[in-house]
Amino acid sequence: DRNGPVYGRVLVKVSGEALMGTEPFGLHWPTIERIAQDLVEAKSTGAEIAVVVGGGNILRGASVAGQGLDRATADHMGMLATVMNALALEKAVEQAGSPARTLSAIPMPTICEPYARQTASRHLTRGRIVLLAGGTGNPYFTTDTGAVLRAAELDCGAVMKATNVDGVYTADPKLDPDARRYERLTHDEALAKDLKVMDAAAFALARESKLPIVVFSIREPGAIAAAIRGEGRSTTVAP
Numbered sequence: 418d419r420n421g422p423v424y425g426r427v428l429v430k431v432s433g434e435a436l437m438g439t440e441p442f443g444l445h446w447p448t449i450e451r452i453a454q455d456l457v458e459a460k461s462t463g464a465e466i467a468v469v470v471g472g473g474n475i476l477r478g479a480s481v482a483g484q485g486l487d488r489a490t491a492d493h494m495g496m497l498a499t500v501m502n503a504l505a506l507e508k509a510v511e512q513a514g515s516p517a518r519t520l521s522a523i524p525m526p527t528i529c530e531p532y533a534r535q536t537a538s539r540h541l542t543r544g545r546i547v548l549l550a551g552g553t554g555n556p557y558f559t560t561d562t563g564a565v566l567r568a569a570e571l572d573c574g575a576v577m578k579a580t581n582v583d584g585v586y587t588a589d590p591k592l593d594p595d596a597r598r599y600e601r602l603t604h605d606e607a608l609a610k611d612l613k614v615m616d617a618a619a620f621a622l623a624r625e626s627k628l629p630i631v632v633f634s635i636r637e638p639g640a641i642a643a644a645i646r647g648e649g650r651s652t653t654v655a656p
């Protein structure tokens with residue numbers, strides 16, 4: 418059936434910056450509502466939807482570390498920022514019509530469930546959109562690494578990386594008018610051409626796990642569902 422589901426389960430990476438909308442910082446509720454609607458629409462492709470949320474709209478560990486604040490503590494603060502974003506997105510997803518659960522890599526059981534692979538899998542099987550907060554739960558990592566890690570352990574068919582750019586380009590499209598978007602790349606090609614698809618740790622894990630990464634822009638409404646269906650503009654990095 419060519420209209421059947423493309424993936425059984427996918428991991429959608431939503432950066433913190435995507436939640437800022439037009440604001441310079443923090444949460445822009447209309448944008449969060451739109452992304453939540455996109456996630457609910459993405460579920461209608463038939464795929465189970467796990468979401469790793471970033472925190473860069475509130476705090477990035479590497480940017481605030483220094484002076485009196487050590488990197489590990491700054492990263493702990495960054496991971497807490499991702500929990501705030503996940504809670505906002507959870508409410509917005511529920512309001513958009515799908516049950517949702519936030520699971521945090523840093524246990525904080527009075528606020529949300531602690532992350533466990535089995536728990537996440539069970540919620541997904543029951544049709545809930547699962548917001549995975551706290552990244553990997555460890556400092557010195559990013560939520561991109563968290564996204565690839567969770568995608569691998571939850572047997573997701575791909576990481577759908579929602580960004581502000583509609584794919585991976587030969588050069589920075591904002592600076593170079595001749596930059597061309599790749600339709601498809603292997604992990605090895607991306608590495609050989611030094612194309613920054615994700616940070617090095619995240620990319621190494623994706624390559625090792627043979628996990629496809631689909632890079633697309635979240636600006637257009639419905640972009641997540643379109644990317645899952647293989648429609649719209651994107652770059653697929655796959656073995």
Ligand code: UDP
Nearest residue numbers: 433471472473477478492495552553559560
């Ligand atoms: N972070 C961390 N470990 C992780 C994931 C995130 O320490 O596994 C911290 C880190 O300080 C990072 C911040 O949380 O800067 C926010 O995550 P990220 O920068 O990945 O968010 P995004 O760029 O996707 O908004």
